[in-house]
Amino acid sequence: MNRNETDSLHNLSEKNLHPLFSIRKNEDQIEVSLKLLNKDEIKMKDFFIIHRETGKRETFDAVRLEDGSFAFCLSLYNLFADTAKEKTKEHIEFFFSLEIRDGENWHTEEYPLSLNLFQQFDSLGLSQSTIDGNTIIPYFSRRNDIFCLAVNVPIRSTRFIRDHTIEAISVSKESLKASGRLAVKAFTVNRIDVLTVGRRSGKETVIHTEHQFEHRDEHEKHLSYYTYDFSLSLQTFTREHFVKNKQDEDVDFYLTVYLNGLYSPTVIPLAHPSEPVPKNFYRDFGISYGRSTAVLSFYFTGIQQALTLAISVYEKEIYTEYRESAPASWLMHTLYEKRNIWVIGETPLTAKGNGWHFFRYMREEHPEIETYYVLDEQSPDFAKVAAVDPEAILIFKSKKYIQTLLASRVILTTGEPYAIYPSRSPLAVEHIRAKHVLLGKNVLGLNDLSQTIGYTEKTFRNDLLLVSSKTEERYVQQTLGYPEKMIRKTGLAKFDELLSDAPSDKIQRRLLILPENRWTGAFDPRDDLKQTAKAFLSLLNDADFQAFTATHHLEVVVALPTSLKQYETAFEETDVTLVQQDQEEMIDLFKTSLLLITDADARAFDFSFLEKPVLFYQPETDERRVTNEANVRHTYLNELPGEIAVTKDSLLHLLELLANDQFNMSRKNRQKMDALFEYRDAHSNERIFKAVQTFLS
Structure with a gap:
């Protein structure tokens, strides 16, 4: 059965669905049975399986049971009876054949054993197996919900979990609280945990949740909905972070879902807020231990909007000064506006992209402009930037860095500006009065950035965006939603070196x-x-x-x-x-x-x-x-x-x-x-400088 034929499975009406599809597993035996529509023009013919990778087909007789349903039994041991000792990796798909009467003639039609062809589905004992060292995992395909077996092949979470959302989430200095909902396909849930993983340290923490079965879907009866909720003590979590690691960290949140019958949990990101998250969720706060303060802020990343916690570790004295100065940042910005301070950065650890190229241009061609580059002392690029002008480096988290950022007139970044802010919170922009210019990382369009730098994105603020052509300008207007007045065609800063x-x-x-x-x-x-x-x-x-x-x-x-x-x-x-x-x-x-x-x-x-x-x-x-x-x-x-x-x-x-x-x-x-590309020359930096100068005037 080809893909075009299976595409129509989701369009079947309720009256055309067969009554029941059932799977029973007992030790190494899988019994599949189905009950057909009670129509004279339909007859059961047989069952068959197809080994997807090789195309091998095996046919099985359909045994009629007392209740009128048809069944066949597959021995998992027999699957490997003729194979070599070397483990094979394959997918096995299940099908059935019907004899269909068309007038006076009968013909054969083949169908996948798909959940979409039946009004109801039930299973008993459906579980993972190990036969002669081979791991066999039952699942239903994502595209058409066809019953399959994966042999020595890991299965993606989307095969088991159809949907998952965060229904409510809130944060205080004491705790993070969240509740959510997920739809599970054909399996039942034994347990749901929350797992946190540090990107740099790899440290994992498990948080147990309270979960319960909610209901089955009225239309797709093979879907079961579960709810969960949990609370994380941020004071305890931060204290443990300080004991093991006093460095900055990004902590990603996952759900580990233990499904009945499977050996290992299914892991998915804690993601997809169902409603807009309140603005105050993004506020940052500090938790101090000794002479250090951990600044915590939550944010959502990527198309999935997955939850991440950013931890930035400061000297307590410097962070306190920032918190005291931030409310009066408007005054500092006004007092220092005539100094015309320009701050450039990519991330605190990098100086390789358009930020670095434009900074170097500014120091070489416009030394009269007070220009700085934000960089961590531990950056592998630190010596390279220092060779241009060591006095122009704003050492990340230093007092000078805090004061200069608050006093700056314009901040130019390659991505979200809060990547180089004192706090990773998107709300930090409220304390930074400078104008924001997006230098960009690359030509836009190959990746969906609407939820990161989109004009209507609530956690991102930008005043000017630079592009390289009319084509890119059209993309920025139509996809990212920027008005024409906020876009300038200049080329990217790195193009000057590229074309040298x-x-x-x-x-x-x-x-x-x-x-x-x-x-x-x-x-x-x-x-x-x-x-x-x-x-x-x-x-x-x-x-x-x-x-x-x-x-x-x-x-x-x-x-x-x-x-x-x-x-x-x-x-x-x-x-x-x-x-x-x-x-x-x-x-x-x-x-x-x-x-x-x-x-x-x-x-x-x-x-x-x-x-x-x-x-x-x-x-x-x-x-x-x-x-x-x-x-x-x-x-x-x-x-x-x-x-x-x-x-x-x-x-x-x-x-x-x-x-x-x-x-x-x-x-x-x-x-x-x-x-x-609008320009084929090595003058992109000059155009960027003039565009920013005109914008500020």
Whole structure:
């Protein structure tokens, strides 16, 4: 049965649904039974299973039971009777066949054993099994709720949990309190815990919740709804943080859902507030121990709006001064306005992007402007910035940093301004009276940023946004919602260095692979990172790809993002040169490489700006097909300066075409690239300076 046929399953009316679908499991035996519509033109024929990876089909007789239903029994031991000792990884899907009368003739129709074809579903003993060392997990597919078995394959949380929301959430200096709701498919819940994980330390804390069954869905009777609530003592939590770790930390919150019959819990982000969160939820507060103060602030991240707690550790004296000065920040801003202080930053630990490039320009070309860069003393980029002007560094969390930030006239950042604020709370903008200019990180459009830097986003404030072309300006207006008066076409600060003279003889026969850096949390509920790593590793180990690079004398360099750090050993085992994105000057790598392959890294635009070919490699996965997460396709589908490949064969075909043209950028892609960049010069920083100056005047 193909995908087009199963697409119609959700459109069946109640009267066309069969009465009952049932699963019983006893030790290694799975009995599947169903009761059909009582119609003369329908006859049961048989059951069958399909091994998805191999296409192997096994048919089973349908046994008629006393109650009129039909059943068959599958022995899990028999699944492995003819297999080698090596474990196989596969998915097994369940189907049934009916004889349908059409006038005087009968014909066979095949259907998946899908929850969507039945009015009711029940199960008994449905559980995970281990047979001869093979792990077998029952689940229902996300797309059409088809009953399947996963053999030695981990299953995404979305197969079990259809939906989850935060129904209520509040915070005080004493505690965090929250309650929520989740819909579980075909399984029952034994326990729900909240798990916190520190991004830097990896420290985990388990918080028990009170949960209870709420009701079954009236329309989708295989869905059961559960509620939960919990309370976290922030005083105790912060004290434990100080004992183990006195560094800044971002703590992500997850739900660990223990489903009846499964060995391991299903882990999902604590996310999706069902109602707008009250503004006071975002306020920060300090908890002091000895000479230190931990500043706590909660925020929501990403499209899922997942809950995160930011902990910033200050010297108590400095934090106290900030709290005392903040209410009078309007006065300080007014008194120092004539000093015309400009503050620039990316994050406290980085100076690599547009913030760094614009800061360097300002110190070299406009020393008359009092310009500072916010940076932590522990930053690996500290020496580089100090070499430009050590007096222009605002050391993060210092007294000078606090005073200068409050007195500044304009703050220029590459992302959310509160990333370099004394508190990570979005409400910190209320104490910072300076104008905010978004320098940007990359050309906008490849990623959905509407819930982070969108014009109507309540936790983000911006006064001026910089873009590179009319195309990007249109995206900013239509998708992010910015009015035209807040947008300036200047180009990005890094473009000046990107376009600076680079002798052609320095271009090496290098194929650069650049996976996108995507933070999905300590637990990746959709397995996206694993799928990305698997796709690129499969490409690197492919014999045809290796033959292609050898034939054309191409050095393959993989710039590994921090999100794929856990797969570093696997990449090292391939015959490539491996570099770390966060340790490399990517512009230099771009200027000396011949061509680029990426999945969806926005810096692909930078590479194309050098008039060199780019290919987007996005192998199809179940998750991409369902959620259409390949944003690269729907944002710039007709304007992207490079082709998209969804299979290794199609990628190799595109590489061969490039090789036949001496790895030159095609005229079509060159035209698309021209449409994405208003200026092809090295004067973006000058335009940015003039745009900000005019805006402030």
